[in-house]
Amino acid sequence: MTHNSESLLPSAAVAPPPTASAPGRKRSLQQRRARAAWVLVAPALILLFAVAGWPLLRTLFYSFTDAAMDTPEEYNFVGLANYLDFADGERFGVLADPLWWQAVGNTLWFTACSVSLELFFGMLLALLMNEKFRGQGLVRAAILVPWAIPTIVTAKMWGWMFHDQYGVINDLLLRVGLIETPLAWIAEPTLSMWAVVIADVWKTVPFMALMLLAALQMIPSDLYEAARVDGATAWQRFRRITLPLIMPAMIVALIFRVMDALRVFDLIYVLTSNSEATISISGYAREQMVSFQEMGVGSAASVLVFMMVAGIAACFLWINRFSHEGKEARE
Amino acid sequence: MKLTRQQRELGTKFWIYLAALVVSVICVFPFYNAILTSLRTGQDLFLTSYLPTTFHWENYVSALGENGVxxxxxxxxxxxxxxxxxxxxxxxxxxxxxxxxxxxxxxxxxxxxxxxxxxxxxxxxxxxxxxxxxxxxxxxxxxxxxxxxxxxxxxxxxxxxxxxxxxxxxxxxxxxxxxxxxxxxxxxxxxxxxxxxxxxxxxxxxxxxxxxxxxxxxxxxxxxxxxVPVAIGMLQGTSQYELPWGHIMAASVVVTIPIIVLVLIFQKRIVSGLTAGAVKG
The missing domain is CATH 1.10.3720.10 (MetI-like)
Known part of the structure; x- marks a missing residue:
C-alpha cells in the first residue's frame, strides 16, 4: 500500500509513529477516498459543464447581441435591446411583444390545467391500482402504454383523433349526443389548448399514478385497520392517513411534472403547429431563433424562459425545505 | 333497503372492475385507433368504424421505404x-x-x-x-x-x-x-x-x-x-389532396412497437426505476 506523502505528513508531525497511529491512517484513507471521489465525478461534471453550463452562458451572451442564426460569428452588442428597447416612443424587444406574453399565459395555463388534472386522475388511478383485484397485471400493462408512446406519436395520434371531419372524438361526441355539429378542435383557438391539455394528461397520468402508487404501497396496512376499528369513514381514512403520508412523494412528483410542463414544446409544435393560441414560451424562443433566424432575440427569450423556470423551481424548493424543517422540528 | 355485507362487497368489486376496464380502454384506445387507421387506405380512412375493416399493409411499406422512416x-x-x-x-x-x-x-x-x-x-x-x-x-x-x-x-x-x-x-x-x-x-x-x-x-x-x-x-x-420523432413530425402527403394519415399512423405504430415491447417486458423494473429517484429522494 503506497501512502500519499502529502496526506500523511500533517498527521506524522502530530503523532510521531506514523504507521501505528490508527486515527491518522483512517484519515488518510478517508482523504484518499475523497480525492478519488473527485476523480470519479470529474467526467460527469466536465461533460455537464461543457455541454450544458457553457452553452447556457453563451446563450446569455448572445442575448445581448444582434447575431443571426446563419452567421453567429458576426454580431454587435446591443445591450438590453433584445429584452426591451425604447425608440421613437415605441417599445421593442421580447418583453414588449404581445406574442411573448400570450406564450407566457399559454404556458402557465397549460401547466396549471394539465398538472392539476394529472394529480386528480393520477390519484384516482393510484387508489384503484392499490386495490387487489384479478387482472391487475393487465391494467398495469395498459397504463404503461401512454407513458411509453413517444410524445410526437401522441401528438399525431391525438391530432388524428381530434380531426374535425373524420376524427374519433367528434364521432363519439356526436353519437352520444353531447354536440350537434363537429367541433374544430385544432383550428378553434378556444378549443385547441384543451386538445393539447387532454393529450398531455392522457400521456402523463400514468407517471403520476405510478409515483403515487409507490408511496401508497409504503403505508402500513395496520394504520387503516386501526382507523376502521375506530369507525373512520373512507373519506376520513383518505384525508387523515393516506394524504399526509403520501404528501412528500406527491410534492416531488408535482415538482417533476410542473418543471416538465413549463418547458413543453414538442406536443404543441406537432399537435397545433405552434398556433398563437397554444404556443409555449419554449416554442416562442425557438421560433424567434430558428424560424426568424434572430439568434439574439431568441436567446433573450431563452434566458427569460430559464429565469422563469428557475424562479418557479426555487419557490418549490423553498416550500419543500420549509415543510421539511417543520416536520423535523415536530419529530 | 339494507344491503348485506356480502352484497356491499360485491358492489365494491363491481365498481373496481368497471373502473379498471374504463382505464384500460382509455389508455389503449388511441393506439388501437392508430393501428386501425394504419391498415386503411383511400376512402376507408374516412370510415369511423371501431373494428378493423381492411388489412392494407401498403402504408407500412411506403412509410418505411419511401418516407425514410x-x-x-x-x-x-x-x-x-x-x-x-x-x-x-x-x-x-x-x-x-x-x-x-x-x-x-x-x-x-x-x-x-x-x-x-x-x-x-x-x-x-x-x-x-x-x-x-x-x-x-x-x-x-x-x-x-x-x-x-x-x-x-x-x-x-x-x-x-x-x-x-x-x-x-x-x-x-x-x-x-x-x-x-x-x-x-x-x-x-x-x-x-x-x-x-x-x-x-x-x-x-x-x-x-x-x-x-x-x-x-x-x-x-x-x-x-x-x-424518428422528427421524421414523423415532418411526414407530409405525396400530394396536397391526399390525406397522409394512413402513412403517419403506420410510421407511428412502427416506431412505438419496439418501445412498448421493451416497456412491457421490463415493466416491473421500469416502475421501480421511475419511482426510485422520487420516493426515496
Missing part, C-alpha cells in the same frame, strides 16, 4: 444506444462517488445535477448550436449523441446514486480492509450487482433519447440524418 429508425437506434452507453459509463463512477464516499462538495454536486435535470432545453439552444457548429457536428448524428449523453446524465446519476445508497456498507468494507482500490471496488463488486439497475436506468434513458424532439429538430437538417 426506416432510415430514421436506424439513426434513432444508433444515437440512443451510443448516448446511453457513454452516459452509463460516466454516471456509474460518479454515482459511486456520490453515494458511497463522503467528501466535501458532494451535496452541491447532487444539487447541481438535480438543477440541470430540470433545465428547459431551449435555454441552451443557441449556445449549443454554436458549440455543435464549432465541433463540426452540425447536421450529423454526432450532435445528438453529444447532447443526449449530457442531458441524460443528471437522471442516470440521480437514479444510480439512489440505487447504490440502498446497498449495504459491509459490501465494500471487506474490500477496503483487503486493500482494494476504488476502481476494483467499482468494477468487481458494484458493477455486477448493479446489473439490474443499470438495465433499468439505461432503458429509461434510452426511451428519453428515443423520444427527444427539440435538439433533433434544430441540429439536423438533412432527411437521411433525421431521428
Amino acid at each position: 426506416g432510415r430514421s429508425l436506424l439513426n434513432s437506434f444508433l444515437v440512443a444506444t451510443i448516448a446511453v452507453g457513454i452516459c452509463l459509463l460516466v454516471s456509474i463512477t460518479a454515482a459511486f462517488a456520490l453515494a458511497r464516499v463522503r467528501f466535501r462538495g458532494r451535496k452541491y454536486i447532487l444539487f447541481t445535477i438535480l438543477c440541470v435535470s430540470m433545465f428547459p432545453q431551449v435555454a441552451v439552444l443557441s449556445g449549443m448550436f454554436e458549440l455543435v457548429r464549432f465541433l463540426g457536428l452540425y447536421d450529423s448524428i454526432g450532435s445528438l449523441i453529444l447532447s443526449y449523453t449530457t442531458f441524460s446524465l443528471p437522471f442516470t446519476v440521480w437514479v444510480l446514486t439512489t440505487f447504490m445508497r440502498s446497498l449495504p456498507v459491509e459490501l465494500e468494507e471487506a474490500a477496503i480492509v483487503d486493500g482494494a482500490s476504488l476502481w476494483v471496488i467499482i468494477t468487481k463488486i458494484f458493477a455486477p450487482i448493479m446489473g439490474p439497475s443499470l438495465v433499468t436506468t439505461g432503458l429509461l434513458a434510452f426511451i428519453g433519447a428515443w423520444n427527444e424532439f427539440m435538439f433533433a429538430l434544430t441540429f439536423i437538417i438533412s432527411n437521411e440524418n433525421r431521428t
Whole structure:
C-alpha cells in the first residue's frame, strides 16, 4: 500500500509513529477516498459543464447581441435591446411583444390545467391500482402504454383523433349526443389548448399514478385497520392517513411534472403547429431563433424562459425545505 | 333497503372492475385507433368504424421505404444506444462517488445535477448550436449523441446514486480492509450487482433519447440524418389532396412497437426505476 506523502505528513508531525497511529491512517484513507471521489465525478461534471453550463452562458451572451442564426460569428452588442428597447416612443424587444406574453399565459395555463388534472386522475388511478383485484397485471400493462408512446406519436395520434371531419372524438361526441355539429378542435383557438391539455394528461397520468402508487404501497396496512376499528369513514381514512403520508412523494412528483410542463414544446409544435393560441414560451424562443433566424432575440427569450423556470423551481424548493424543517422540528 | 355485507362487497368489486376496464380502454384506445387507421387506405380512412375493416399493409411499406422512416429508425437506434452507453459509463463512477464516499462538495454536486435535470432545453439552444457548429457536428448524428449523453446524465446519476445508497456498507468494507482500490471496488463488486439497475436506468434513458424532439429538430437538417420523432413530425402527403394519415399512423405504430415491447417486458423494473429517484429522494 503506497501512502500519499502529502496526506500523511500533517498527521506524522502530530503523532510521531506514523504507521501505528490508527486515527491518522483512517484519515488518510478517508482523504484518499475523497480525492478519488473527485476523480470519479470529474467526467460527469466536465461533460455537464461543457455541454450544458457553457452553452447556457453563451446563450446569455448572445442575448445581448444582434447575431443571426446563419452567421453567429458576426454580431454587435446591443445591450438590453433584445429584452426591451425604447425608440421613437415605441417599445421593442421580447418583453414588449404581445406574442411573448400570450406564450407566457399559454404556458402557465397549460401547466396549471394539465398538472392539476394529472394529480386528480393520477390519484384516482393510484387508489384503484392499490386495490387487489384479478387482472391487475393487465391494467398495469395498459397504463404503461401512454407513458411509453413517444410524445410526437401522441401528438399525431391525438391530432388524428381530434380531426374535425373524420376524427374519433367528434364521432363519439356526436353519437352520444353531447354536440350537434363537429367541433374544430385544432383550428378553434378556444378549443385547441384543451386538445393539447387532454393529450398531455392522457400521456402523463400514468407517471403520476405510478409515483403515487409507490408511496401508497409504503403505508402500513395496520394504520387503516386501526382507523376502521375506530369507525373512520373512507373519506376520513383518505384525508387523515393516506394524504399526509403520501404528501412528500406527491410534492416531488408535482415538482417533476410542473418543471416538465413549463418547458413543453414538442406536443404543441406537432399537435397545433405552434398556433398563437397554444404556443409555449419554449416554442416562442425557438421560433424567434430558428424560424426568424434572430439568434439574439431568441436567446433573450431563452434566458427569460430559464429565469422563469428557475424562479418557479426555487419557490418549490423553498416550500419543500420549509415543510421539511417543520416536520423535523415536530419529530 | 339494507344491503348485506356480502352484497356491499360485491358492489365494491363491481365498481373496481368497471373502473379498471374504463382505464384500460382509455389508455389503449388511441393506439388501437392508430393501428386501425394504419391498415386503411383511400376512402376507408374516412370510415369511423371501431373494428378493423381492411388489412392494407401498403402504408407500412411506403412509410418505411419511401418516407425514410426506416432510415430514421436506424439513426434513432444508433444515437440512443451510443448516448446511453457513454452516459452509463460516466454516471456509474460518479454515482459511486456520490453515494458511497463522503467528501466535501458532494451535496452541491447532487444539487447541481438535480438543477440541470430540470433545465428547459431551449435555454441552451443557441449556445449549443454554436458549440455543435464549432465541433463540426452540425447536421450529423454526432450532435445528438453529444447532447443526449449530457442531458441524460443528471437522471442516470440521480437514479444510480439512489440505487447504490440502498446497498449495504459491509459490501465494500471487506474490500477496503483487503486493500482494494476504488476502481476494483467499482468494477468487481458494484458493477455486477448493479446489473439490474443499470438495465433499468439505461432503458429509461434510452426511451428519453428515443423520444427527444427539440435538439433533433434544430441540429439536423438533412432527411437521411433525421431521428424518428422528427421524421414523423415532418411526414407530409405525396400530394396536397391526399390525406397522409394512413402513412403517419403506420410510421407511428412502427416506431412505438419496439418501445412498448421493451416497456412491457421490463415493466416491473421500469416502475421501480421511475419511482426510485422520487420516493426515496
